[in-house]
Amino acid sequence: MNSQGSDRKGTLLLLVMSNLLFCQNVHPLPICHNGNCQMTLQELFDRVIMLSHYVYMMSADMFIEFEKRYAQDHEFIAKAINDCPTSSLATPEDKEEAQQVPPEVLLNLILSLVHSWNGPLFQLVTEVDGIHEASDAIISRAKEIGEQNKRLLEGIEKILSQAYPEAKGNEIYSVWSQFPSLQGIDEESRDLALYNKIRCLRRDSHKVDNYLKLLRCRIVHNNNC
Amino acid sequence: MLKVSALLCVCAAAWCSQTLAAAAVVAAAGGRSDGGNFLDEKQWLTTISQYDKEVGQWNKFRDEVEDDYFRTWSPGKPFDHVTPVTLGRASPILQRIIPDLGTRSPGQPQFTKCRSPELETFSCYWTVGNYQDLKTPGSVQVFYARRIAHEWTQEWKECPDYVTAGENSCYFNSSYTSIWIPYCIKLTTHGDLLDQKCFTVDEIVQPDPPIGLNWTLLNISLTGIHGDIQVRWQPPPSADIRKGWIALEYEVQFKEVNETKWKVTGPLWSTSVPLYSLRLEKEYEVRVRSRQRNLEKYSDFSDVLYITFPQMNAVTCEEDFRFPWFLIIIFGIFGVAVMLFVVIFSKQQRIKMLILPPVPVPKIKGIDPDLLKEGKLEEVNTILGVHDNYKPDLYNDDSWVEFIELDIDDADEKSEGSDTDRLLSDAHEKSLNILGAKDDDSGRTSCYDPDILDTDFHTSDMCNGTSEFAQPQQLKEEADLLCLDQKNLKNSSYGASLGSLHPCVTLTAEDKPQPLLSDETESTHQPASTPISNPASLANIDFYAQVSDITPAGSVVLSPGQKIKAGIAQCNSQPQPEVAAPCQENHSMNSAYFCESDAKKCIAVAPHSEVTSCVKPSFNQEDIYITTESLTTTARMETAELAPDAEMPVPDYTTVHTVQSPRGLILNATALRLPDKKKFLSSCGYVSTDQLNKIMQ
Numbered sequence: 001m002n003s004q005g006s007d008r009k010g011t012l013l014l015l016v017m018s019n020l021l022f023c024q025n026v027h028p029l030p031i032c033h034n035g036n037c038q039m040t041l042q043e044l045f046d047r048v049i050m051l052s053h054y055v056y057m058m059s060a061d062m063f064i065e066f067e068k069r070y071a072q073d074h075e076f077i078a079k080a081i082n083d084c085p086t087s088s089l090a091t092p093e094d095k096e097e098a099q100q101v102p103p104e105v106l107l108n109l110i111l112s113l114v115h116s117w118n119g120p121l122f123q124l125v126t127e128v129d130g131i132h133e134a135s136d137a138i139i140s141r142a143k144e145i146g147e148q149n150k151r152l153l154e155g156i157e158k159i160l161s162q163a164y165p166e167a168k169g170n171e172i173y174s175v176w177s178q179f180p181s182l183q184g185i186d187e188e189s190r191d192l193a194l195y196n197k198i199r200c201l202r203r204d205s206h207k208v209d210n211y212l213k214l215l216r217c218r219i220v221h222n223n224n225c
Numbered sequence: 226m227l228k229v230s231a232l233l234c235v236c237a238a239a240w241c242s243q244t245l246a247a248a249a250v251v252a253a254a255g256g257r258s259d260g261g262n263f264l265d266e267k268q269w270l271t272t273i274s275q276y277d278k279e280v281g282q283w284n285k286f287r288d289e290v291e292d293d294y295f296r297t298w299s300p301g302k303p304f305d306h307v308t309p310v311t312l313g314r315a316s317p318i319l320q321r322i323i324p325d326l327g328t329r330s331p332g333q334p335q336f337t338k339c340r341s342p343e344l345e346t347f348s349c350y351w352t353v354g355n356y357q358d359l360k361t362p363g364s365v366q367v368f369y370a371r372r373i374a375h376e377w378t379q380e381w382k383e384c385p386d387y388v389t390a391g392e393n394s395c396y397f398n399s400s401y402t403s404i405w406i407p408y409c410i411k412l413t414t415h416g417d418l419l420d421q422k423c424f425t426v427d428e429i430v431q432p433d434p435p436i437g438l439n440w441t442l443l444n445i446s447l448t449g450i451h452g453d454i455q456v457r458w459q460p461p462p463s464a465d466i467r468k469g470w471i472a473l474e475y476e477v478q479f480k481e482v483n484e485t486k487w488k489v490t491g492p493l494w495s496t497s498v499p500l501y502s503l504r505l506e507k508e509y510e511v512r513v514r515s516r517q518r519n520l521e522k523y524s525d526f527s528d529v530l531y532i533t534f535p536q537m538n539a540v541t542c543e544e545d546f547r548f549p550w551f552l553i554i555i556f557g558i559f560g561v562a563v564m565l566f567v568v569i570f571s572k573q574q575r576i577k578m579l580i581l582p583p584v585p586v587p588k589i590k591g592i593d594p595d596l597l598k599e600g601k602l603e604e605v606n607t608i609l610g611v612h613d614n615y616k617p618d619l620y621n622d623d624s625w626v627e628f629i630e631l632d633i634d635d636a637d638e639k640s641e642g643s644d645t646d647r648l649l650s651d652a653h654e655k656s657l658n659i660l661g662a663k664d665d666d667s668g669r670t671s672c673y674d675p676d677i678l679d680t681d682f683h684t685s686d687m688c689n690g691t692s693e694f695a696q697p698q699q700l701k702e703e704a705d706l707l708c709l710d711q712k713n714l715k716n717s718s719y720g721a722s723l724g725s726l727h728p729c730v731t732l733t734a735e736d737k738p739q740p741l742l743s744d745e746t747e748s749t750h751q752p753a754s755t756p757i758s759n760p761a762s763l764a765n766i767d768f769y770a771q772v773s774d775i776t777p778a779g780s781v782v783l784s785p786g787q788k789i790k791a792g793i794a795q796c797n798s799q800p801q802p803e804v805a806a807p808c809q810e811n812h813s814m815n816s817a818y819f820c821e822s823d824a825k826k827c828i829a830v831a832p833h834s835e836v837t838s839c840v841k842p843s844f845n846q847e848d849i850y851i852t853t854e855s856l857t858t859t860a861r862m863e864t865a866e867l868a869p870d871a872e873m874p875v876p877d878y879t880t881v882h883t884v885q886s887p888r889g890l891i892l893n894a895t896a897l898r899l900p901d902k903k904k905f906l907s908s909c910g911y912v913s914t915d916q917l918n919k920i921m922q
Contacts, residue, residue: 213469
């Protein structure tokens with residue numbers, strides 16, 4: 001009986017191990033132990049970059065939609081350009097800089113950037129809803145971006161925990177200089193603030209997308225893309 | 226003296242104006258420097274917005290077709306709107322250069338475009354407009370400032386490279402380029418501001434055109450007229466797509482060489498595209514352009530690719546495949562001709578019959594048409610006497626009724642001595658021979674043309690048989706046309722007619738008692754004689770049935786029997802001794818003709834015979850000949866139906882299909898409507914074997 005039991009255990013263990021091995025190499029599906037699902041880094045990056053590109057695309061479309069209303073109002077546009085609150089984050093400003101920053105630092109920066117947009121995105125949805133002239137395209141996109149941003153955050157956290165687990169927790173919690181509150185202000189000011197916000201969103205989502213693509217080439221392909 | 230003083234005055238004035246101009250410039254410059262404190266963010270931005278508003282030159286950067294991605298920096302108030310006031314007092318030179326800064330006319334020196342091809346460098350271009358003197362190198366300067374980390378650089382820096390990007394350009398290489406940082410550049414000449422512009426680099430991306438266009442042939446249609454090609458190209462080499470720093474999308478345009486309108490395909494993310502259904506004899510041209518995804522500014526078009534297909538042989542055009550109607554017609558005619566020849570010249574009667582079935586000629590066998598013409602009635606009548614099909618239509622049912630004579634006594638005599646005995650005698654061979662004989666006309670109705678095929682022969686046999694039996698149970702002389710005619714012709718008595726009927730009666734007598742097929746029926750044949758004699762009164766009546774119609778085939782259709790009802794009544798009152806007997810006995814005894822299937826059925830369902838036999842004896846006694854209805858009624862009896870449909874006209878006779886044994890005849894059952902098994906057309910008294918089988922089952 002004992003031998004039988006041990007035989008069974010042995011075969012079971014063998015099965016499990018072979019499953020793990022095969023699954024790891026052949027199938028990109030995550031293998032979950034105790035609620036932690038493991039995916040290959042490449043797969044993780046692919047999914048996260050898909051998300052970030054999607055968010056960037058949505059932001060650009062939203063910006064174009066919003067700008068259509070004020071395309072002829074040059075004065076408005078000129079007044080609307082303001083500083084972005086996320087400018088305080090010292091993100092690399094060109095490709096060479098981005099390639100020189102250590103990956104984990106860059107990942108943390110990205111994480112901070114994405115994280116800092118969670119709140120303003122939530123605000124944006126309510127603000128855009130309030131504008132009765134705002135088209136459904138803007139409102140729907142705002143909601144979509146809000147949703148995807150959270151997933152993006154999770155993805156980046158996963159990458160960080162999987163690739164650089166020791167660097168987790170070094171996130172720079174930026175001092176989020178709030179976007180001006182849109183409560184109780186006149187319509188024009190509200191529109192100006194919104195315009196600036198959407199412009200900043202487009203800019204930041206573009207940053208995140210580009211940084212992640214660079215990182216993928218660096219980490220997953222070892223710069224042999 | 227005067228000349229000197231004039232000269233001095235002029236010089237003084239010139240100097241004064243110069244100093245004044247210089248002072249004005251200094252004042253203006255100083256004012257600008259005082260007002261434009263770059264460290265003060267708000268004022269800087271206000272300045273920018275003011276400048277943007279009134280300078281209409283930003284429109285210049287807008288593409289005629291597409292939206293301007295510089296819309297962000299649409300014209301606002303010009304920075305210099307302050308200065309015109311100053312400049313109004315400035316030297317005329319400046320006024321000439323900047324006459325009115327409220328608008329930017331095309332002739333003014335201004336920035337035309339700022340562009341970054343790969344998101345790593347950028348360059349700005351300007352035009353001097355109508356002021357050609359500004360073209361001299363060094364007369365125009367470009368300064369830039371950028372804002373990094375909330376801080377504006379303190380001073381304007383001059384353009385690092387005036388040369389690389391061409392004339393009237395300023396090129397910023399990657400070290401001077403920061404992507405998401407606001408830049409401002411200004412165009413100055415000797416410190417005088419000509420134009421100013423602010424932007425961020427990610428907004429001014431306009432890639433280079435794709436390179437390396439080529440095409441390959443995918444496939445050619447079967448007709449050889451159309452073909453599909455795949456156009457491929459390379460992304461611009463400057464764009465770092467590999468690492469993902471910039472992502473491009475493409476637009477492909479193609480058209481025939483002599484067309485004017487381009488066909489557009491895109492935007493595509495891949496670097497190849499198939500073009501379908503191009504005409505191979507024409508030339509095409511293709512061009513591609515790119516742009517960064519999510520932006521709107523397209524690059525310039527690539528070099529045009531000319532597509533010329535190698536000349537295909539026009540003979541390969543296979544689309545003229547016509548169905549070979551001509552061949553088909555020829556072969557069809559040939560085949561028909563062959564068939565006709567075969568038919569016409571073939572000696573084979575069978576084929577001839579198949580293809581050219583004989584049209585029944587109104588012909589009476591043995592009668593010479595000349596006789597009719599000549600009016601020799603007696604001869605005709607005698608001849609006609611031997612034919613039973615002479616008067617098929619002369620009598621209808623009603624007329625038959627007139628001739629009904631119930632002659633019971635005579636029937637007794639005759640049943641004892643004459644007909645019945647003869648019927649039940651063993652003169653089978655003779656009857657067989659008679660039936661078997663095909664061409665013997667004597668004493669036999671020939672209702673068929675000898676040329677008719679064997680099937681018709683069988684029909685004629687049936688006809689013969691039935692015609693022989695075509696004697697009404699009380700109307701024997703009428704039922705038998707042969708005999709009737711003779712009687713009518715000769716006005717003979719019943720006896721005489723009966724005598725003359727001998728041939729028929731003989732036949733009938735001989736034919737009737739022959740049971741079908743089975744040996745069992747033969748065995749039961751002998752005792753059948755007794756029951757027949759018992760209801761002697763009915764025997765003769767039942768022995769014959771009246772003819773109601775003659776079918777075109779020559780067989781006789783008998784009128785429905787009327788004795789069934791009486792027989793059924795009998796059944797209820799008198800349990801016949803034959804009840805216990807198997808039904809086939811009754812059938813065989815009393816009815817000379819019954820269908821094979823019925824016989825089988827009777828044999829098979831012996832246990833049910835008790836119910837059936839009740840009816841059957843009466844049935845058999847009354848009707849010597851089993852009709853289709855009677856057969857089916859007997860079949861239905863098995864299902865505990867004791868009272869058949871009294872209203873139903875039941876034919877009393879069935880035609881003989883074949884003669885199987887010396888004592889057996891197989892009756893035919895005509896076509897019946899299977900769903901209505903109980904009812905039969907009165908005119909159709911014959912059931913085919915198969916259908917009867919179905920009915921019985």
